[in-house]
Amino acid sequence: MSQDISRGAAGGSLGRLARRPESGAFLGLVVVYIIFAVLGGKVFLGAPGWSSWLNMAAEVGIIALPVGLLMIAGELDISVGSVLPASSLTVAILSGHYDLPLWIGVAGGLGVGLAVGLVNGLLVTRTTIPSLIITIGTMFAVMGLTLGLTILIAGSTGVFVVPDALTKSVFGAAFGGMFQIGILWWAGFVLIVLALLHVSPWGNWVFAIGGDRDSARNAGIPVARVTIQLYMMSGFAAAFVGVTQVVTFGSAQVAAGSSFIFNSIMCVVIGGVSLTGGAGSVIGILFGTMTFCIVNQGIFYSGLDPNVGSIIIGALLLLAVLSNDKFRAIALSYAAKKK
């Protein structure tokens, strides 16, 4: 709602730009890129540098998109960290251990993600338990199921699969030996989610749910259905990254993916989405993801102690939330005056 007001406001275009949720994220991206361009020099600016952060951004970015949508709707999803290895292992067990065609394995892996998302969504909408707790619960449960079943079926914590050429080229190809095809998938997902959130009425529902769940329900929005859809999207996205990983590397490990939990949240928050719900944008999440990955990978080209990267990310995160706090205060005060 406040978005519409600020969009319709007749303020200067610069002021209007500053009030957009992603402007802070864009500023952060530019500053960070310049800093690492100075420190990292030619290698960072060239193809190796770009490929290293883009490859990372593609993986975490695909997950950050739906996680960001969930946060706009006022919910969290911790379980993405265990859905990813669950999906990889499903692919590896079905197509590696049992030698079924790879498309069955891929379908199985993605199905696992959708199923976990469905369970999360049902639990969140049918109970009064906060989604943080529910998805921590499903995270542990999926982690345990993955480990238990993998040992039971395959007898080890790592399972191999040899992807066929077609699948490999769809999910695991690399251009120029370094740019992974995941980057294209990520770009595709960004466009789809962009259309969903900012063009379709469904996107407006997501904002409304995050702004005020009860009012949204009273306005006739199918809150439960949208919430379940969002969780299925995040489950699917995590499973998708799991599929690309297993196809790329030819093996799946039980203990993978936990880093995606906080990383995806950090990308989203740096991208200007507030956890309190109701505000955010896909472009912001995109910028946030890029910023996060530039710091994360750029640090290796900078000559600094790699651990300094974490400090920068922590500081960026705090800076992002603080500036968003300010931006929102400005936007709201402007809207109030306008009335």
Next chain:
Amino acid sequence: MSVLSAFLRRPAAGSIVSLIAVVGFYILFGGVNVVTLFGAASWLNFAANLGIIAIPVGILMIAGEMDISIGAMIPAGSMVTAIISGYYGLPIWVAILAVVGVGVLVGLVNGLLTVNTTVPSLIVTLGTLVALQGIVLSVSVFLTDSVSVALEAPPWAKLAFGQLIGGSHQVIILWWLGLTLVFAAFLHLSPIGNWVFAMGGDKVSARNAGIPTRKLTIGLFMVSAIAAAFVGMCQTIQFNSAQVSGGMGYIFNAIVSVVVGGVLLTGGFGSVFGIFFGTLTFAIVSQGIYFTQIDRNWSNLIIGVTLLIAVGMNESFRKLAMTAIRKKGTK
């Protein structure tokens, strides 16, 4: 009012039921030998390390806040101890003071950021978590050129913080039991404890009632940071060396223990004994599984299911507590 329904209205009820259910499950389906299980130190040691952190995190949650930076405070406390007393050879009490000092500092940062902005403390402490991880690692590399520092603590420090009692039980168990009582007295007996509940129930009303909500929030963040640093310090003294890795697992483990213990994530409700039993439940599930015939790989599944059932149970017990009078008063 029957004794049973009086029991079920307590915040700790869900966690005690969960604990009994989990032990019962292991006895019935895991063929566990009760004597061996209760004699074993592993789950108690595990519970003590986790419990010292879970209680202040839980109190923060009752106050309506969240602290996940504890995941980096454990290695921070560990490294501070080892660098000061191990690498530089200063007396151990200097290290202890420094550990407390670091806790105060991090708690202050978390607290100030939380009370001065509208940003949820989950996000604030996610930021300090990541930043602190980087600081701990880079400072220790910068100072000692390594991420693993040895420490030989003097006997008295060893006795107080890192002794094995009877060869297997860590002395930190005694700290845990003692701190549980101290925290319980703070939360349930002291007037300030009442402020914590009021703050978690409704921050604005609490402030209008004259409660110094800002100071109290900052203070609680300091306590949780110190508690986590203390555990890190004890581990370093116990094992004679500090490791910077580790600690992240405590974030979710502590939250699970607290929530199984009947604390309401959104604040205003909970008890220290509930957290205590929640921690015990968690420890028995994850460590007790080694004493069963159940494959230990399933332990996370059991944790997840226990969490969801326990929280569901807590929700319905709380509703029971809210409707208690209405049911009784049949006009």
Next chain:
Amino acid sequence: MEMVHTAPVLELQSVDKSFGPIDVLHGISLKVHAGEVLCLLGDNGAGKSTLIKTLAGVHQPTRGKILMDGAEVSFATPRDAAERGIATVHQFGGTFPLMSIGRSFFVGVEPTKGWGPFRIFDRKKANDIAVKAVRDFGITRIDDGDRLVGGLSGGERQSLAIARAVHFGARVLILDEPTAALGVKQAAHVLRIINEAKRRGLAVIFITHQVMHAMAVGDHFAVLIRGAIAADFRRGEKTREEITDLMAGGETMADLEASIDAQERRHA
């Protein structure tokens, strides 16, 4: 002319309140005496909540004076107003549904026993006082101070909050729509409590949009429309129908139009 010769406990003199360019209250003058119920009537958006917040120290008047016992006062914070004996009870009464009756009653002023660092919350004393305070107001169903506030009915919660305010020395009780969310029986409950507070010599400001409830307990009535007092009269001077018409704005259509014009000019 003055019907009561003591100074009113609380008085507003030509109070205006604006937020930036928006004028929310204009020229509000009100008086409330000890042992008197002033009913503030008005439809949603009439400025009732801004007026309450101004009385309670949340907002400061842009112009005009607030007087207590005839002397001018200013409230920088809600705490200032509370210390002067102005207590606000909101629609849902107790704001700590998950706390026990005894604990929520004493939030911020906990009774203790013991000494020094070993002073502990005196649960028994808190429970006894809290239970007695509500029972004195006629709520006899409450007998256990350990019960959660959330377990009380809406009317009982209001009563608890009023009893609490009175216990802590409130002289002016501001009741913000206490009966709005209640059924007939529960509302009657709260109205009885208001009468009891009045009998005890409190000055009560009862905000409502239910004319029936106002007429049941009010001594003095003020109708708020578009941030201004549209009518000010005493008990028995107007019928229920007349009051309802007033609230709908019948007699002040001209004012309303003027106000609309003024707003349109501002936005043009």
